[in-house]
Amino acid sequence: MADVKVEAKDFNLFYGDFQALKHINFKAEEHTITAFIGPSGCGKSTLLRSFNRMNDLIDGVRTTGTTLVNGISVYDKAVNVDELRKQVGMVFQKPNPFPKSIFENVAYGLRVNGVRDKHLIEERVVTSIQQAALWDEVKDKLKKSANALSGGQQQRLCIARALAIEPSVILMDEPASALDPISTAKIEELIYELKQRYTIIIVTHNMQQAARVSDYTAFFYLGELIEHDETKTIFTNPKSLQTQNYITGRFG
Amino acid sequence: MTIRKLSEKLAVGVLFSSSTVTTLAVLFIIFFLFRSGIGLFNDSSVEPHYTLVVHKNNPIDHLTSQALMAIFDGHTTNWSEVGGKDLPIELVTIDEIASQYDEAALGESLEGVPACVEDYMAHNEQAIGFFDATFVPADFSGKHLVLPKISLADFFLGRSWYPTAVPAAQFGVLPLVMGTLWVTFLAILIALPIGLIAAIYLSEIADERMRKVLKPVIELLAGIPSVVYGFFGLVVLVPFIQRLFGLPVGETALAGSLILAIMALPTIITIAEDAIRSTPVSLKEASLALGATHWQSIRLVILPYARSGIMAAFILGIGRAIGETMAVLMVTGNAAVMPSTFLEPVRTIPATIAAELGEAPFGGTHFKALFTLGIILFVITFLINTAVELIKPKKP
Numbered sequence: 001m002a003d004v005k006v007e008a009k010d011f012n013l014f015y016g017d018f019q020a021l022k023h024i025n026f027k028a029e030e031h032t033i034t035a036f037i038g039p040s041g042c043g044k045s046t047l048l049r050s051f052n053r054m055n056d057l058i059d060g061v062r063t064t065g066t067t068l069v070n071g072i073s074v075y076d077k078a079v080n081v082d083e084l085r086k087q088v089g090m091v092f093q094k095p096n097p098f099p100k101s102i103f104e105n106v107a108y109g110l111r112v113n114g115v116r117d118k119h120l121i122e123e124r125v126v127t128s129i130q131q132a133a134l135w136d137e138v139k140d141k142l143k144k145s146a147n148a149l150s151g152g153q154q155q156r157l158c159i160a161r162a163l164a165i166e167p168s169v170i171l172m173d174e175p176a177s178a179l180d181p182i183s184t185a186k187i188e189e190l191i192y193e194l195k196q197r198y199t200i201i202i203v204t205h206n207m208q209q210a211a212r213v214s215d216y217t218a219f220f221y222l223g224e225l226i227e228h229d230e231t232k233t234i235f236t237n238p239k240s241l242q243t244q245n246y247i248t249g250r251f252g
Numbered sequence: 253m254t255i256r257k258l259s260e261k262l263a264v265g266v267l268f269s270s271s272t273v274t275t276l277a278v279l280f281i282i283f284f285l286f287r288s289g290i291g292l293f294n295d296s297s298v299e300p301h302y303t304l305v306v307h308k309n310n311p312i313d314h315l316t317s318q319a320l321m322a323i324f325d326g327h328t329t330n331w332s333e334v335g336g337k338d339l340p341i342e343l344v345t346i347d348e349i350a351s352q353y354d355e356a357a358l359g360e361s362l363e364g365v366p367a368c369v370e371d372y373m374a375h376n377e378q379a380i381g382f383f384d385a386t387f388v389p390a391d392f393s394g395k396h397l398v399l400p401k402i403s404l405a406d407f408f409l410g411r412s413w414y415p416t417a418v419p420a421a422q423f424g425v426l427p428l429v430m431g432t433l434w435v436t437f438l439a440i441l442i443a444l445p446i447g448l449i450a451a452i453y454l455s456e457i458a459d460e461r462m463r464k465v466l467k468p469v470i471e472l473l474a475g476i477p478s479v480v481y482g483f484f485g486l487v488v489l490v491p492f493i494q495r496l497f498g499l500p501v502g503e504t505a506l507a508g509s510l511i512l513a514i515m516a517l518p519t520i521i522t523i524a525e526d527a528i529r530s531t532p533v534s535l536k537e538a539s540l541a542l543g544a545t546h547w548q549s550i551r552l553v554i555l556p557y558a559r560s561g562i563m564a565a566f567i568l569g570i571g572r573a574i575g576e577t578m579a580v581l582m583v584t585g586n587a588a589v590m591p592s593t594f595l596e597p598v599r600t601i602p603a604t605i606a607a608e609l610g611e612a613p614f615g616g617t618h619f620k621a622l623f624t625l626g627i628i629l630f631v632i633t634f635l636i637n638t639a640v641e642l643i644k645p646k647k648p
Binding site: 052054057059082083085086088089090092094096097098099100108109111112113158161162165 | 459460532533534535536537538539540541542543544545548552553556557
């Protein structure tokens, strides 16, 4: 059995009085892609953000139970959040490159983590952009502003930026929802490639996307993890009626 | 139906006329300012109806305002110093004439004065006379000096501001402009770092409760009348500065700058905070998700993003400080001299206008000079506002 990279153990999360996640138990193994699906407000993004504590930015968030990344308890008081986030790359719903050059966008994560060696930075920037399948399109304009790229290119740049810090886990929050079909296809292809090296969790509203790219699928509903199984099983033979209703489009 | 249409028409009319009236009022004020101020440069610096006369053998035809002032203040005592013969200068006014001639010669209702002036000036080659024009006879044997005109160079580069000097007023605005710039510059130097730090604290670090307390307090600062600031400065700050530096007077440029800094802070903090807050959450998240600390995110992502807004805050803060009148008038000591340290009294442009307009004769040269100062101030603030418009982040 492969290593468990991402885990949740009886994890509960509250926004004030509202319980957004209820007793979540979840595991993702190394070099797999897990898709989180479910209707809006079901807690899938909240759980995703609980693996690198991006929920900390919101006032009044409370948690019980634990989430673990690489076996480290994420919400442990002794954990250094900044160190933790270096192990977890994140790609957001809307492309959010910094208003800096393409090169500086990718180098940013290295610089804030104290990498000073110019050659190392250059090397990592180039490999990251190559891994994100963006190299051929931007190799001649690394000094140009990232804002000049198209939406799909920007999103791949954001993926390159996440790869540069060499995380072991990559969290993707609807990474293709703001993109056109061609860009979406490129991103999906890229996600599939990245599986060789990383453990990926992707939140998506697109059933076909979940079916195409993921090895495992987890279905969430009203803050609960209803069903978590191999993608093939979820889409062909779900155990729960709610899952079946959702993937066949009867609600959500 | 018709009533509704009518009331809508009426509403449109009211909206249109109020905005038109506002625009016209602004234009009218600017027009008034320029009309009153621009006439200065055709005027003579010598009071109207007065004249300057010398002996007919005196080679001097005209003297500058500065030279006249030097002569009448006793700094210049020999004609050779202003390019004439080697003769000591003798100042003659109506008082000299009155003491040299007896009442019979002067006449009961001063009708003999012109003859006395003619007689005295004809016999004293070294004399320069400054008289009411009616006291100089029409067939005067000596020379009338060409009265000095106020030139642009005198006005903008002159280093002395003596608007009521006799015989020739001095309108050199350089000390006032420099005073304004010095006081404003130091004020911004003080307010800028404090304002930026406060804005960062309020927008990024303070929690909701803290902000709910601090924000209204800072905004309250903007609502305090400037005379209250001035009073505070006069009673608290001025004696403090005097004691701290062991000065003869505490009314200094420094006191003005400190008061202005406090007054500019709300502007700077509010606008800079808005700018910092306008940084998209997605950028902050991207930075944090890459393992950057909060402080790194502020320094490397948030501040660069908010840069133009922060610049606008500073420039508006300068604008606030440069036009401030009352508080500065009360604490800077108002000596119209070129500033050399921050621990000396200075006088700013707005303070000069406020202090002197009441005693300047309506429509006179001094009056016009004050309006010209107003134009200078207007141009400075206009440039500042234009600069803000240019660098302000464009709203999509």
